[in-house]
Amino acid sequence: MTEQWRTVVVLPVTADSPLGRAADPVATVTAHLPPHDSRTRCALCPDRAWPCHLFNAAARDLAALGIPVGYLVPLELHPVLWPPTSTPPPDPRTTDTPGAPDG
């Protein structure tokens, strides 16, 4: 049986700092992550696909406060939130960089 909850850490931050003012959406985002055995099911909303609506609402609140939600989401889940695009990145050998010396 796998763990339902991910391991969390407690970090002291001042209440009036940007992150301290975001304590509620940070807690919501963290609580509504998938368990280890699933990348598409919320741990608190097991009948809902992840990202669930509460995660999305908290992520929008964090964005409004200028806090990237990616800092709170395990790296293995980033492709779920930001699927790779089918367009390959530009080839740096053929891309002209403005201001770069010719050569």
Ligand SMILES: [Zn+2]
């Ligand atoms: Zn949820």
